[in-house]
Amino acid sequence: MKRWLPSPLSSLVLWLAWLLLNQSTEPAHLLLGAGLAWGIPLLTRRLQPHPLLRLARPWVLCRLLWMALVEIVRSCFNVSRIILFANPEGLNSQFIRVPLDLHDPHGLALLSCLINSTPGTVWVEILPDGHELALHVFDLHDEQWWIDTIKTRYEKPIIEIFEQGERP
């Protein structure tokens, strides 16, 4: 099983992407897509720099993505309001430091995509001294609120999803 189907998840995603691209569920496309979904992960297995992804709790992931979606829509309207009505000179755009506990590369990738997709915040980098994230906030009112939000609402579920099996 492990040898012939190294990553069922990426196979499933590839298969669905193939069917969506072709917009068809004909048997021919089902078969061709299945062949590609089986072959591509096998051929690219050696290119993976990190151990294969294991999702510990898909349900937590769904809830996290839904929460992030709501947050994205909410911040979209916030940023629109600031652009339209606020005085640009009065904006408090700042870099802040957020200490991180998350170390899994897949988890960090997901966290950075979610934070960068949310308008009003841009992830700059993980600072070389210590494991701290440099984050740029469009209109900063309360630094501690941002740190708490990212730690509890984003980082905690991601640690649950990606690092569950690795912690003592």
Added chain:
Amino acid sequence: MNAAAELPLWAAVPVVALLVLGGAIVLIGALGLMRLPTFYQRIHGPAITVTLGAGCLLIASMIYFSVLQSRPVIHELIISVFILMTAPVVAMLIMRAAVYRDLRAGKRDTGAMSGDVYHLPSED
């Protein structure tokens, strides 16, 4: 134009609402790019364009073509997945490049030093 006239009212209303909302968001994003004074603020303008703006337009497209062709047309989902995977990487790279470029050039008034995270090399 003939195809659009065949769209029933119950589908036309959400399609139009989403198109107007998406267009307005894209316009506001462009306005932000023009109005905001510093680079680090301008980078937040297009962020609303690629998320909510593009999202509204893609959902409108899904409803419109699904109703007109009487079958689910959902390959727009792939576009949104690709956008959500690539746009954050671009924003991150541009931001990082800007910060280090300003620090190396020794510019103080660009906003790179706001918030006490980054310092000029000489001050370290």
